Amino acid sequence: MDKEVIKLEDIKRDFKVGSEVVHALRGVSFSIMEGEFVTIMGSSGSGKSTLLNTLGCLDTPTSGEYYLDGVAVRTMNKDQRATLRNRKIGFVFQNYNLLAKTTAIENVELPLLYNPKYSKKERYDMSVEALKAVGLGDRLEHKSNQMSGGQMQRVAIARALVNNPAVILADEATGNLDTRTSFEVLVLFQKLHSEGRTIIFVTHNPEIAMYSTRTITLKDGRVISDEYNGKVLDAAEALAALPVEKE
Amino acid sequence: MNFANLFRIALKALSNNKFRGFLTMLGIIIGVGSVITMLAIGQGSKKSIQAEISEMGSNMIMVSPGAERRGGVRMSRDDVQTLKVKDFEDIRDNCKYVTLASPTVNASGQAVYGANNTPTSVYGVTQDYLDIRGYKVKDGDVFSDQDIHTSAKVCVVGQTVVDVLFPNGEEPVGKVIRFGSIPFRIVGVLESKGTNTMGQDQDDLMFVPYTTVMKRIQAVTYLQGITCSAISEEYTDQAIEEIGEILRENHKLKEGAEDDFNIRSQQELSSMMTSTSDMMSTLLAAVAAISLIVGGIGIMNIMYVSVTERTKEIGLRMSIGAKGRDILSQFLIEATLLSVAGGVIGVILGIVAAYVVKVLLSYPISISTGSIILSFVVCTVIGIFFGWYPARKASNLDPIEALRYE
Ligand SMILES: Nc1ncnc2c1ncn2[C@@H]1O[C@H](COP(=O)(O)OP(=O)(O)OP(=O)(O)O)[C@@H](O)[C@H]1O
Ligand SMILES: [Mg+2]
Numbered sequence: 001m002d003k004e005v006i007k008l009e010d011i012k013r014d015f016k017v018g019s020e021v022v023h024a025l026r027g028v029s030f031s032i033m034e035g036e037f038v039t040i041m042g043s044s045g046s047g048k049s050t051l052l053n054t055l056g057c058l059d060t061p062t063s064g065e066y067y068l069d070g071v072a073v074r075t076m077n078k079d080q081r082a083t084l085r086n087r088k089i090g091f092v093f094q095n096y097n098l099l100a101k102t103t104a105i106e107n108v109e110l111p112l113l114y115n116p117k118y119s120k121k122e123r124y125d126m127s128v129e130a131l132k133a134v135g136l137g138d139r140l141e142h143k144s145n146q147m148s149g150g151q152m153q154r155v156a157i158a159r160a161l162v163n164n165p166a167v168i169l170a171d172e173a174t175g176n177l178d179t180r181t182s183f184e185v186l187v188l189f190q191k192l193h194s195e196g197r198t199i200i201f202v203t204h205n206p207e208i209a210m211y212s213t214r215t216i217t218l219k220d221g222r223v224i225s226d227e228y229n230g231k232v233l234d235a236a237e238a239l240a241a242l243p244v245e246k247e
Numbered sequence: 248m249n250f251a252n253l254f255r256i257a258l259k260a261l262s263n264n265k266f267r268g269f270l271t272m273l274g275i276i277i278g279v280g281s282v283i284t285m286l287a288i289g290q291g292s293k294k295s296i297q298a299e300i301s302e303m304g305s306n307m308i309m310v311s312p313g314a315e316r317r318g319g320v321r322m323s324r325d326d327v328q329t330l331k332v333k334d335f336e337d338i339r340d341n342c343k344y345v346t347l348a349s350p351t352v353n354a355s356g357q358a359v360y361g362a363n364n365t366p367t368s369v370y371g372v373t374q375d376y377l378d379i380r381g382y383k384v385k386d387g388d389v390f391s392d393q394d395i396h397t398s399a400k401v402c403v404v405g406q407t408v409v410d411v412l413f414p415n416g417e418e419p420v421g422k423v424i425r426f427g428s429i430p431f432r433i434v435g436v437l438e439s440k441g442t443n444t445m446g447q448d449q450d451d452l453m454f455v456p457y458t459t460v461m462k463r464i465q466a467v468t469y470l471q472g473i474t475c476s477a478i479s480e481e482y483t484d485q486a487i488e489e490i491g492e493i494l495r496e497n498h499k500l501k502e503g504a505e506d507d508f509n510i511r512s513q514q515e516l517s518s519m520m521t522s523t524s525d526m527m528s529t530l531l532a533a534v535a536a537i538s539l540i541v542g543g544i545g546i547m548n549i550m551y552v553s554v555t556e557r558t559k560e561i562g563l564r565m566s567i568g569a570k571g572r573d574i575l576s577q578f579l580i581e582a583t584l585l586s587v588a589g590g591v592i593g594v595i596l597g598i599v600a601a602y603v604v605k606v607l608l609s610y611p612i613s614i615s616t617g618s619i620i621l622s623f624v625v626c627t628v629i630g631i632f633f634g635w636y637p638a639r640k641a642s643n644l645d646p647i648e649a650l651r652y653e
Contacts, residue, residue, distance in 0.1 A: 053647055113252045
């Protein structure tokens, strides 16, 4: 497991707001190996989302180089980046971003629709597989408005998994969930990690960092600490230890 | 992304908002429906006029005396005495492009048999006239050349006249009726032709030898007109030219002098009569086209709303790998589906409406495949045209901004 999935070299991202320039990222460099579970921490406005957008090829840095799975992203055009997102990246958002009035399976299938390689049958099979992996094998035909927040987030995770991406990016993926459901989602991420997936998880919550293998902390657009976690906690145990809610 | 997938996505999006989709289509439905109905009615009346005319003989040429009437100076035709029997005979004998020719001298008056009488018209003609106008003799026969030569007092009568004069079903052939004070022996009865488009009863007449009318009824030496038939429709122009030359020579008109006669073909008459219905069709189609454009603007409007409403969805699609052109196609397909579906419903409703008009008002209608195909083409164009800007807007969204949109 020493393949470099992500390599950032002095990434800078400036935003022009009126006559002022906001330096959201002021030179960020790090590498992430295949199979790492990284949390990105930092106070509000420190540049976490900007960094994640860059990693997800949604945004291009003002300067610096970014290699995803060995490919230089900065020089790519819009369409190439769209294809790259489709093949190598899975996004999980804080507010799930499922399509309304659409079933779980249709939501999960979405990334595959934009890849002409897959037939209808393959799309269906892969989506069922992904939904089973997040424990929703029995909720295939449920519409997004017929599910709880935790279930919706799991559908979103299944959607991020379905194209078998090089890296899964999550921005505050537990931000809208209660403690219990947060842990359920964390259990899921740990399971995916144990299966060898690379995960980058942006959060405010320092507790969550204890369940990942590495924590990168940002401040004012710079990396102020980058530490490996000697003792990774088990989310399943923590979940079991939670007091059972009264009926 | 292949087309089938985009199509499925667009269909799904539309089915999420069925009622709104229907309201949006309404403009197109009404537009296409009215185009189809209007064209069906317009084409129908035009066709029935044309059918009537071609039944009369599409290669018919009519010569009337007097210069072409222009502006306010309108001479009574009866005052113009330029057409003579010799003109008719020369046309009949010398025109290569004319097969049939007959002079016409008409009179109207009262036909009487026993206690029954009816006002009717007498047409002084030759046997050719019946062929040119498509009249057939049902009982008996047409008068003969000998009858023409001797100005015989014989007649061929139309069904309307027969019905009035012989109400008890007597055999008319051989009977002697009076027209004015002159007795005519009936030699033949015409097959009924019914009324024409202008509502005239084509059976309310009598045909007699033209010489009889000239000598015994009118006591004149000139003709009211000459009716001819060109050898075929393509040769009408040549025939008209030939007739003109003969008449100018007969009438000793000098170079540059105005014609003292007037020749018109059936085709001119036909285009004259259909031009009104053409104009109506064009006018109605224009109104319908405007409603189609209004429908298109409705689609554009709703697509803009839809793009704004679904900004987040667009952001999500882009984040999972949709390219700008995927989004563009998706919204274009949606707009086109709306307008084409509206077109299909409109065509069906238009056809139904046309049949309702046919049944209730007994209008002649004619639905052309051309107008249906045209409707679909126009709908597709409208969908793409009016869907383009909203779809463009959607495809140019920035994914990060779009995802953040609330
Ligand atoms: N599109 C933009 N235009 C201008 N400034 C921006 C834009 N996006 C981010 N910024 C600025 O960049 C800085 C970093 O923003 P970012 O969203 O990355 O912070 P964050 O760490 O994700 O914060 P939070 O924890 O609140 O989500 C902020 O100062 C923000 O105002
Ligand atoms: Mg953020």
